[in-house]
Amino acid sequence: MDGHDPSETGEWTPFGKPLFDDPKTRALSRVGVVDIGSNSVRLVVFNGAARSPAYFYNEKIMCGLGEGMRETGRLNPEGKERARSALARFKLLAESMELPLLSIVATAAMREAEDGESFRKELEAETGLTIYVIDGEEEARLSAQGVLLGWPGSFGLVCDIGGSSMELAEIQGGEVGKRITSALGPLKFKDLDGGAHARADYVAAEMASLKEHMGSQRDRLFLVGGSWRALARIDMERRGYPLHVLHEYRMDAQAVRDTIAFVQDQDLEQLRSVCGISSSRMALVPYACEVLGPLIDTFRPKDIAISSYGIREGMLYEQMPDDLRQRDPLIEACRFAERKDARLPGFGRALYKFILPLFRDDVADRLRLVKAACLLHDVSWRAHPDYRAEVCFDYATRANLGGLKHSERIFLGLALLHRYRNKREGTRFEGLYDLISAEAQQHAEVLGKALRFGAMLWMVDEDQRQARLEWQSKTKTLRLHLAEHAAPLYGEVTEARFNSLATAVGAVETEVLFT
Structure with missing residues (x-):
């Protein structure tokens, strides 16, 4: 996913045109x-x-x-x-x-x-x-493909725990590598004679066998399965984590150890109720903890991510053509949303070209969020005007969008909130803002206000170049070039939004040129 100017290649990166009509x-x-x-x-x-x-x-x-x-x-x-x-x-x-x-x-x-x-x-x-x-290896492969549905091109170890088995699969650059199944599902070993000591010996022996087969696995550990998701919910409760979205939730080894100790010290029925976990699932969580601790000690991953995608998503991935598999899941989902819900499908592309001069120095990961915001900027237009900003933030932070870290969800949500609202203070979302830095919050505000301004110009044909932004970062000069025939678009509200964008970006000089 590169960040080059699409006007240089005739494409709108990443990955060219949508495939919906294929x-x-x-x-x-x-x-x-x-x-x-x-x-x-x-x-x-x-x-x-x-x-x-x-x-x-x-x-x-x-x-x-x-x-x-x-x-x-x-x-x-x-x-x-x-x-x-x-x-x-x-x-x-x-x-x-x-x-x-x-x-x-x-x-x-x-x-x-x-x-x-x-x-x-x-x-x-x-x-x-x-x-x-x-068989177990096929189960491991499908679960790993489910992870690739959300993280194309990832490297790491996928661990899918079920009731009667646990599968491991290696993923490298979008391909599934070594894989193995084991009898570490909680239903399989929870009633071993000898109690906790017997279970610990059983888990240790299985881990040694898994390590021998899989070798060193020091990249990300992707956790798939209901027991892992339940444990993530408990970790959120322990930490007071404000964004209750399981997919892409991150933990480190110490957080996992702390949460395992937390589970051991809690009344399980009370914890189950607080975290919204079913009784049957909660009954297996302590046994899943007895597996996860040794798993982390054995493979020592650099970080740990929860994947809501698993075997079922892997079955869908199996049916996808290769050209669709290679697409960015975030951008494709946003394109689909724009086509389905926006007033003027396709305008997101023109809007992206218009505001791109403000973001030319962005790295590729940030630039893809700019693209996503352009596509989503109008999909909530049916919401009541008083609540559009909130609906946009909710959509970005809680919708089923693949390829988004939690920090990226907050960034995208803030940008879309500023599409409809000048200030982010005074909303019910303020507890989430601190999941990103102050610099990222300001960057999201600039993006949102750029969307808010650009939407006033409603450029139907991007090739007419009826409007063009110019940003000189050295002199802090923001210019709007507007074709003569489009001059009536620059009314009082448009001017106010242009000035608001100039303030957000830190411009010391603004200029509107009619050409």
């Missing part, structure tokens, strides 16, 4: 997947035409198929009935949504139980659906 991409407009796991059976329907897909439908039923398997070797009878009911329901939902295909995978419980194969055949006979029971 038939291969339109075929992903509705993709349904079912994951039959050891704890739950879940249906997700993706509205997948964008690189960062929306969740059109998402339903989870806690079945507990793997409960008690260590003792019996068989699937939990009550869990089987719940799973049977869930799959029948999901089939009818898929038919009512007219999904072209429902992809179904079953993982550790079904592949390891004595009666797993017979149960698969029963389900297929009853529903007419095809169920693929995948």
Whole structure:
């Protein structure tokens, strides 16, 4: 993702034109997947035409198929009935949504139980659906692909914990490398004879085997799975962290150790209630803690990130054409939002070209946020005028947008807030601002006020160059070049917004030229 001037190449970087009209991409407009796991059976329907897909439908039923398997070797009878009911329901939902295909995978419980194969055949006979029971390495691969859906080109170790197994996969530059499965799912070892000491020995032995296979893994650790997400919620509660978005939530090794100690000292039922965690999930959290501590001590990652994307997203990624996989998930999601919701789809590109002189010195990571803001600047126009600024901030900070760190969400939210509001003080979001630096807050204000000003000119045809900004950073001079035929666009409100932008950017001289 480079930051070059798009006028130099005829493209709007990154990655050229949107792909929404490509038939291969339109075929992903509705993709349904079912994951039959050891704890739950879940249906997700993706509205997948964008690189960062929306969740059109998402339903989870806690079945507990793997409960008690260590003792019996068989699937939990009550869990089987719940799973049977869930799959029948999901089939009818898929038919009512007219999904072209429902992809179904079953993982550790079904592949390891004595009666797993017979149960698969029963389900297929009853529903007419095809169920693929995948092995541990394939499960690891799909989970890693789910991470790549949100972090294209990433390097690190993906750890997906389920009820009956835990998978590791290496990702390097957008490719999945070594992978392995283990029996470290909490349902598998929580009832070991010998209690905590036996569990610690069991985990240590498994970790040694994982380390021998995977080798040194000192990049980022991506945590996938409900138990890890529950632990992240608890970490947020312990820290008083204000942005309750799990995807891209970051922790370091010490924070994880502190949270593990915090869990051990708390009343679990009270903690469950405060953090909004289900009873069945909370029951597994202490055992997941017994795995995560040794995992971090074994691989010593540079940092730790929570991924809300996993095996189901990996199944969608599997169906994406390569050219879509290579796109920036943030930019593609914003393009999709503009096309769907903006008053004048395509204006974001013209707006980006117009305000770009203010941001030529930005690094590529910051410049992509400028692009995202241009695309999103008008998607909330239907909101009540008194609340548009708040709606914009909420959208940026809480929407399902891939490829965004929490600090970037706040930056983007502030920029869009300033698109509709001069001052950021006095909002209900002030507790979030400190997640970015004062310099970044000021930069977001400049961006927002540039959007606010540029939107007044409504440049339909960017090639007419009816309006052009010029920023001389050395002399702190801001100039507006406006074509003679467009001079009526520069009215009182436009002038006020130009002056507001000049103040935000620190201009000591302004000039409006009609050419």
